[in-house]
Amino acid sequence: MLRPIAVTVLAFGLGMSASSVLAAEVDPSTGFIIAPGWESVRNNCVACHSATLVTQNSGSREHWLSLIRWMQDGQGLWQFDPLTENTILNYLTENYGPKQDARRPALRIDELPVNPYRAKQS
Ligand code: HEC
Known part of the structure; x- marks a missing residue:
């Protein structure tokens, strides 16, 4: 079997995106993509709901941070030390x-529709 680095190099050579390569390697029990930091997410993000709720979601760092704060503020999610939070984000x-x-x-x-705030061009 090819080691992941070889698969990555091969895949890039074939013009595939990084996500399609990584998507092939998922943890069988949670479905999380196996990549740096995935254990922290497994350890902290599947106690209350399924991992699918996490993997179906997507967005910017700000989006994920706001979700975490929302869960911490009202859904019983515990606080993370800064390193763990950074790893998860x-x-x-x-x-x-x-x-x-x-x-x-x-x-x-x-x-675009006419923008009434745009300065008239002559
Ligand atoms: C202490 C419990 C708890 C933990 C641990 C937890 N969550 Fe949640 N989370 C919730 C609750 C409650 C909801 C709302 C569930 C629902 O709508 O069915 C939720 C919803 C979500 C949603 C869906 C939000 C939406 O817009 O519908 C996502 C994504 C999510 N959590 C991600 C995470 C991630 C990432 C972690 C780890 C950092 C995590 N959760 C850990 C309690 C938790």
């Missing part, structure tokens, strides 16, 4: 970051 942002293809591309300027 890095892992989530890296592996469950904003979806590239879930947002439509920005409209061209000629597709």
